[in-house]
Amino acid sequence: MGERILVVDDDRAFQGMLVEALVENGYAVETAASAEEGIKKAGTTAFELILHDIQLPGMSGLEALRHLADVAPGVDVIVMTGFGSKETGITAMQQGAYDYFEKPFSLREMAVVVRRALEKRLLQTELAELKRHGGSSPLNNIIGHSAPMMGVKERISRVAELNADVLIMGETGTGKELVADTIHALSSRAKSPFVKINCAAIPETLIESELFGHEKGAFTGATSMKQGKFELAKGGSLMLDEIGDMPLHLQPKLLRAVEQKQAERVGGAKPIHYDVRIIAATNQELEERVRDGGFRSDLYYRLNVATLILPPLRERKSDLPQLAEFFLDRANRRLGTDIAGVSSEAMEIFFNYDWPGNVRQFANAVERAAIFCTSNRITPAEVDQAFSNARPAADNAAYLPTGEGLPLKKALAEYEKTLIQNALRACGGVQTEAASALGVSAKNLWNKLKKHGINPILFKN
Numbered sequence: 001m002g003e004r005i006l007v008v009d010d011d012r013a014f015q016g017m018l019v020e021a022l023v024e025n026g027y028a029v030e031t032a033a034s035a036e037e038g039i040k041k042a043g044t045t046a047f048e049l050i051l052h053d054i055q056l057p058g059m060s061g062l063e064a065l066r067h068l069a070d071v072a073p074g075v076d077v078i079v080m081t082g083f084g085s086k087e088t089g090i091t092a093m094q095q096g097a098y099d100y101f102e103k104p105f106s107l108r109e110m111a112v113v114v115r116r117a118l119e120k121r122l123l124q125t126e127l128a129e130l131k132r133h134g135g136s137s138p139l140n141n142i143i144g145h146s147a148p149m150m151g152v153k154e155r156i157s158r159v160a161e162l163n164a165d166v167l168i169m170g171e172t173g174t175g176k177e178l179v180a181d182t183i184h185a186l187s188s189r190a191k192s193p194f195v196k197i198n199c200a201a202i203p204e205t206l207i208e209s210e211l212f213g214h215e216k217g218a219f220t221g222a223t224s225m226k227q228g229k230f231e232l233a234k235g236g237s238l239m240l241d242e243i244g245d246m247p248l249h250l251q252p253k254l255l256r257a258v259e260q261k262q263a264e265r266v267g268g269a270k271p272i273h274y275d276v277r278i279i280a281a282t283n284q285e286l287e288e289r290v291r292d293g294g295f296r297s298d299l300y301y302r303l304n305v306a307t308l309i310l311p312p313l314r315e316r317k318s319d320l321p322q323l324a325e326f327f328l329d330r331a332n333r334r335l336g337t338d339i340a341g342v343s344s345e346a347m348e349i350f351f352n353y354d355w356p357g358n359v360r361q362f363a364n365a366v367e368r369a370a371i372f373c374t375s376n377r378i379t380p381a382e383v384d385q386a387f388s389n390a391r392p393a394a395d396n397a398a399y400l401p402t403g404e405g406l407p408l409k410k411a412l413a414e415y416e417k418t419l420i421q422n423a424l425r426a427c428g429g430v431q432t433e434a435a436s437a438l439g440v441s442a443k444n445l446w447n448k449l450k451k452h453g454i455n456p457i458l459f460k461n
Contacts, residue, residue, distance in 0.1 A: 003048040003118050003334065004028045008038035008064075009080065010056055013456060014103070017431045017446050018051065021107045022114070024432055026367070035064035043071035049117055050077045052097075054088055062088070065095050076117045080105075087221055107432070107442040109201070116177075122330075138185035142178060143326050144319035148311040152179070159306045160186035165258060165278040167243075167303045169286070170310030173358030176281040177241065179308060184237045189277055192236030197229045200242035208250055209266050212257070218267025228265065230257060230274045237277045243303070244284035244295060251296045259302055278303070313355040313362060320350050320362070327363045328378070331370040339370055342378045349383050417452040420445070421459070429459035 005022055009015040010033045022029045030045065032038035035056050042050060050068060054061035061079050068077055076098035081089045089100030098117050101110060139153050159166055160183045168176045177196075184194045202210055209218075213228030229238055240246070246254060257263040258278050262271040280303050289295035313319075324342050332339060342350070346369070355361050368386035369378045419438065427433040434456075435445040449456060 004030070004046065005114070006030050006032065006038060006041055006045075006047045006050045008032045008035060008050065008056070008061070009053040010034060011053070013449055014446060016456060017107075017442060018110075020430055020432050021111065021442060025111055025114075026371070027114075035059035035061060035067075039064060039067045039071055042068055042075065047072065047075055048121055049114060050075060051114075052077050052079050054079055054081045054092065062092055062095065065092060065097060069096060074121075076121060078113065078117065087223060090226065104443045104446055112201075119177075138182045142175070142182060143323050144316060145322065146316040146318045148316045149319060152308060152310060155308055156182055157186065159183060159308065161188075162306065163188070163277060164306045165303060166280070167286075167305070167307045168279065168281040168310065169307065170281075170283065171312050171358055172283045173360035174310040174312060175359055176283075176310060177239070179310065180237075180239045180279045180281060183279060184277075187237070187277070189236045193233050194237045194239070195229050195233035196239040196241060198241045200245035204247045207247065208253070211250075212253070212263050212265055212272070214266035215268045218265070222267065225265075230263065230276055231272060233274075233276045235275055237279055240278060240280040242282060243280040244282040244286055244289055246295075248294065248296070251299050255296065255299045255302060258299070313358045317351055321347065323359065323362060324350065324366055327366040328370060330363075331367040334367070335370060337370055337373070338376065339373050339378060340376045342366075342369075343380070345380050346378050346383045349380055413452070416448065417454065420448055420452065420454060424454070424456055424459040427459075429456050431456050 005027045007015055007018055007022070007029060008031070009018070012033075015031055015033075019029045019031060030041060030047075032041055035052075036059055038050070038052065041047075050072070052061045052064060052068075056064075065077060065079075068075070077092075077096070079089060079092040079097045079100045081092075081100060081102050086102055089097075089102060092100055099113050101113075139156065142149070142153060142156075144150075156179060166180075166183060168179055170176050180196075181194070184190060197210060199207065209222075209226065209228065211228050211230060213226050213231055214222050216222060216225050240254075253263055257274065261274045261276070263274075264271055286295055286300050286304070290297045290300050321342075324347065328339055328341065331337065350362070350365075357364075365383070365386045366378075369382040372382040372385040373379075420434070423434040423437045424431070427437060431445055431449075432442050435442045438445065440448075448454075
């Protein structure tokens with residue numbers, strides 16, 4: 001099985017949906033219905049991540065954070081708050097939580113944050129391992145000896161020594177965050193904070209406050225002063241991921257922060273001065289965004305000084321064997337398997353594919369193939385299974401009420417309820433599969449289950 005995750009939530013239906021989604025992504029999941037039970041499990045079992053509800057019977061999630069830090073030091077906690085409880089989530093982060101979600105949330109967004117939290121933990125573990133074995137260079141975390149990658153490593157070494165801001169460009173999955181981590185680790189700021197923010201993942205109404213902070217009373221809900229990411233990265237580096245999605249109206253203020261190293265908090269009048277190195281990253285062609293009017297030319301030219309362009313995997317396929325060895329070794333450690341390698345026939349399939357999702361997609365394919373592998377070497381059969389995403393279609397046939405003596409609104413509600421019940425029945429109560437069969441998001445289905453009072457556990461096979 002994959003990394004171990006503990007889900008602490010007293011809402012059984014929501015807990016079940018979350019567990020399904022996590023298991024589907026290859027994680028090993030345990031559950032607890034109270035903070036007290038969660039603390040007990042975290043103290044006796046080694047988890048890589050904890051998803052923790054805030055509103056619980058007995059001890060609250062906020063109270064639990066301190067106890068979890070004692071019994072499971074170093075384990076990241078992502079808290080889940082009720083609708084309208086954003087301030088509680090922010091408070092939790094100030095008390096040590098890795099991140100927070102406001103219910104109901106997108107399972108896709110949750111999967112991204114979970115993956116990043118686990119990848120961060122894995123990177124920290126691997127760096128610690130390297131230090132124990134002689135402190136090997138962080139550059140060794142970047143796999144590949146092809147000509148394009150050797151050129152990238154050379155530029156990373158040169159750029160990291162400077163105090164200049166950096167722009168990393170490349171397709172999704174090419175390793176922009178890993179390169180940013182390496183630049184920071186090789187720089188003179190390595191012992192200072194490295195703070196990251198994804199400009200595409202934060203609502204436009206909140207991103208200014210996230211970046212620059214806010215003063216108490218700056219807007220409704222601003223009950224206390226909050227430092228922004230620029231301030232939190234004091235003396236270190238700040239990664240602006242997906243910089244191409246930065247709202248146009250905020251770009252002048254960002255330009256000032258990058259150029260003059262100062263800006264005001266939201267609702268503030270006094271400039272805050274920053275000692276921070278900017279590492280921006282994007283999968284977009286910023287020159288095109290400038291031409292289209294979606295990105296300011298002066299901000300682009302200010303960022304486009306020390307630029308690294310990462311090659312897509314299709315342009316460095318000679319790195320595939322080394323990458324396969326690395327990801328297979330990681331899969332063996334995660335899954336408890338002992339697979340020696342990839343057969344030449346299977347490797348040929350890898351070479352003949354162009355990998356539009358780049359290294360991230362390749363890593364996923366190798367690990368999926370490892371799950372299906374029944375011998376000591378991955379064969380074409382396991383690769384075919386890894387590539388296959390086919391799922392049995394659910395029979396969504398449902399009885400449609402005639403509406404005789406029944407108001408239209410109620411008839412439609414009954415029809416919707418019947419469709420959902422049939423989909424759950426066909427999918428054995430698996431909510432994520434039922435949502436897919438119905439053509440709705442898992443979050444949308446969860447809301448409808450609440451609306452109709454449907455218990456998905458009753459449909460389990």
